[in-house]
Amino acid sequence: MNREVLLADDEVTFRETFAKVLREEDISVTVVGNGTDALDAVTKQPFGVVVLDIRMPGADGIKVLREIMRIRPETRVIMVTAYGTVEMAVEAIKLGACDYVMKPVVMDDVLTKIRQNMKYLDLQEENKKLKQELTRRFDISQIIGKSPAMQNVFEMIRKVAPTKSNVLITGKSGTGKELVARAIHSLAAQYSRHFLAVNCSAIPEGLLESELFGHKKGSFTSAIRDKEGLFKSACGGTLFLDEIGHMPMSCQVKLLRAVEQRQIIPVGSTQPIDIDLRLMAATNKDLPKEIKAGRFREDLYYRMNVVGIHLPELCERKEDIPLLVEHFIKQFNSEMGKTCVGVSDAVMRLFMSYDWKGNIRELENVIERASIFAEDDVIKISDIGLLGSHAMGLSKEDETLQTAAKAYEKEYIRRVLSKHDWNKVDAAKALNVGLSSLYRKIDELEIDSRKPKRSKANNQ
Ligand SMILES: Nc1ncnc2c1ncn2[C@@H]1O[C@H](COP(=O)(O)OP(=O)(O)OP(=O)(O)O)[C@@H](O)[C@H]1O
Numbered sequence: 101m102n103r104e105v106l107l108a109d110d111e112v113t114f115r116e117t118f119a120k121v122l123r124e125e126d127i128s129v130t131v132v133g134n135g136t137d138a139l140d141a142v143t144k145q146p147f148g149v150v151v152l153d154i155r156m157p158g159a160d161g162i163k164v165l166r167e168i169m170r171i172r173p174e175t176r177v178i179m180v181t182a183y184g185t186v187e188m189a190v191e192a193i194k195l196g197a198c199d200y201v202m203k204p205v206v207m208d209d210v211l212t213k214i215r216q217n218m219k220y221l222d223l224q225e226e227n228k229k230l231k232q233e234l235t236r237r238f239d240i241s242q243i244i245g246k247s248p249a250m251q252n253v254f255e256m257i258r259k260v261a262p263t264k265s266n267v268l269i270t271g272k273s274g275t276g277k278e279l280v281a282r283a284i285h286s287l288a289a290q291y292s293r294h295f296l297a298v299n300c301s302a303i304p305e306g307l308l309e310s311e312l313f314g315h316k317k318g319s320f321t322s323a324i325r326d327k328e329g330l331f332k333s334a335c336g337g338t339l340f341l342d343e344i345g346h347m348p349m350s351c352q353v354k355l356l357r358a359v360e361q362r363q364i365i366p367v368g369s370t371q372p373i374d375i376d377l378r379l380m381a382a383t384n385k386d387l388p389k390e391i392k393a394g395r396f397r398e399d400l401y402y403r404m405n406v407v408g409i410h411l412p413e414l415c416e417r418k419e420d421i422p423l424l425v426e427h428f429i430k431q432f433n434s435e436m437g438k439t440c441v442g443v444s445d446a447v448m449r450l451f452m453s454y455d456w457k458g459n460i461r462e463l464e465n466v467i468e469r470a471s472i473f474a475e476d477d478v479i480k481i482s483d484i485g486l487l488g489s490h491a492m493g494l495s496k497e498d499e500t501l502q503t504a505a506k507a508y509e510k511e512y513i514r515r516v517l518s519k520h521d522w523n524k525v526d527a528a529k530a531l532n533v534g535l536s537s538l539y540r541k542i543d544e545l546e547i548d549s550r551k552p553k554r555s556k557a558n559n560q
């Protein structure tokens with residue numbers, strides 16, 4: 101960002117003092133003596149702060165200000181006003197100037213104001229960067245997958261992003277529905293303001309309507325003031341109705357109206373409000389099945405499902421697992437300051453044969469925890485089996501990854517033992533663990549480590 105200061109004032113002595121003081125403070129400054137030159141200067145290059153005399157020959161300060169606000173609205177303009185032009189200074193503030201100083205100008209005052217405005221510009225720039233960071237996190241490049249199913253998803257995202265169409269994202273838990281919604285939002289230029297997400301299953305039925313559409317003060321006991329609903333707040337941006345399959349029927353009727361008419365009526369009001377936003381919804385439920393069961397409105401389903409994006413389960417696109425593993429390892433390396441380079445072949449084989457009921461979220465959790473516990477730069481089977489299934493967020497009914505890992509580890513150790521003719525010293529060396537660790541594993545995994553006696557029948 102340009103941090104140069106422009107002074108436009110017709111008083112030569114003031115211009116000279118001003119330029120001298122600013123240069124002494126190491127602030128680069130351009131000075132001009134009239135409005136026309138000021139306009140020329142601003143057209144040629146941006147200035148961080150412009151100090152503008154209200155009364156000048158050529159274009160007066162107000163005219164120059166209007167033009168600056170038109171071509172470079174981010175400029176911080178400080179007006180210089182003499183006795184009798186204070187009203188004009190107030191007018192200037194309304195037009196977008198950020199401050200004013202009175203003549204005769206006290207140099208210290210104007211210097212403080214310039215510094216404050218430069219600080220403001222720094223903060224604004226920092227803020228912009230942070231916002232870009234946030235958007236980047238959710239941009240399409242953060243969605244990993246090279247499988248045909250995911251290529252199809254990418255194509256849908258790119259095609260639907262520039263449109264106004266409602267999007268319904270379906271898929272099992274942890275398949276990346278919210279990630280896809282955010283990616284569409286960040287690619288959509290026309291609804292770029294903000295992304296508001298509401299989890300329809302997390303808000304009690306009685307409050308959901310007021311949460312979505314807002315309410316008028318006094319419309320129910322706890323409505324002590326007017327409340328703007330999410331539909332209104334999301335205008336100019338995206339509203340993401342997560343878990344729409346859990347929305348109670350009573351609310352579905354209101355939602356249908358909002359979707360069809362692009363209007364909402366806050367609870368307790370009769371005045372409809374126009375809404376202009378991008379609507380997306382997600383669910384892990386099978387909505388056609390919910391419709392048949394009478395739990396979801398068919399008309400709402402068709403309204404929302406103008407574009408449907410279905411996310412495949414991880415077990416249907418196992419070829420993406422190595423890429424995802426690499427992606428999450430890098431992510432946790434940078435978050436935790438680790439230097440992990442990958443997973444062992446055995447871990448990768450296990451990952452490829454596991455059924456990943458919790459989908460990508462489960463894989464992400466597994467890598468996160470393994471990254472915490474791994475003592476080596478390579479994640480090993482033992483790093484994965486460290487936690488209980490509860491901590492891994494897996495349900496008891498499912499075969500847990502630890503169970504699978506243990507079975508794999510048991511089989512693997514048994515094979516190595518067998519290969520080394522059940523010699524534990526050699527097997528420990530081959531496994532790259534201490535002898536006592538091998539004994540501990542044999543105990544823990546209940547491996548029968550005795551050399552099997554060959555029966556005559558086997559020899560035949
Ligand atoms: N293709 C992908 N590439 C990289 N990360 C992914 C991918 N899909 C999902 N993730 C990550 O997995 C986690 C779960 O994704 P997300 O929250 O979008 O899933 P969801 O389908 O909304 O799940 P739920 O139904 O449980 O709400 C997030 O941390 C997300 O960043």
Ligand SMILES: [Mg+2]
Pocket residue numbers: 277278342
């Ligand atoms: Mg989700």
